């Protein structure tokens with residue numbers, strides 16, 4: 001953990017920030033509850049403005065252009081997600097997701113965890129089982145949280161911010177292994 005060097009001024013500012021925070025959060029309104037936590041009210045306002053702009057731009061396109069635009073954006077995300085899945089620099093031990101889950105399947109191996117061996121699951125259909133309870137987290141977690149579990153536990157890496165583009169791209173790519181699988185949140189890995 002890194003702390004700001006200037007802790008004295010941080011100590012002075014903090015009480016004011018703490019007093020202001022509830023007022024600012026109230027001002028930010030319901031958006032703050034929609035995964036935009038941690039954003040300043042000004043940033044939330046900016047996001048509202050930019051969302052309106054992109055929607056207007058999109059609505060001005062002819063229908064076939066709209067379709068192509070969505071397809072293009074999704075392809076870009078899927079491609080980045082695939083690259084992240086195969087990226088040995090996501091962690092620090094030379095592994096990538098594909099080392100254990102090649103092509104979204106499993107090597108068939110298992111990982112020693114304390115006293116037990118943990119089988120490496122296939123990721124076919126996995127997105128259809130999230131959110132679900134994970135013992136290690138002692139909580140119900142999302143697919144993006146689970147990807148982070150593997151980054152931390154098996155790649156010796158730093159978890160991605162779950163609302164970052166990279167985490168979303170990776171989750172999108174992993175979700176791609178679940179095409180057509182009926183949704184059954186909470187189902188355990190097979």
Ligand code: HEC
Pocket residue numbers: 085090095096097098099100101110111118119120121123126129134136143146147150151154155170174188189190
């Ligand atoms: C060293 C091997 C290894 C690597 C590398 C690895 N995993 Fe895993 N993965 C596992 C094991 C073992 C489990 C079972 C852990 C559990 O269920 O808590 C698992 C579970 C998962 C699950 C949940 C499966 C389920 O049905 O609940 C997902 C999703 C997943 N991995 C994605 C990834 C992604 C994405 C990466 C790369 C960031 C990755 N894994 C890297 C070994 C690995």
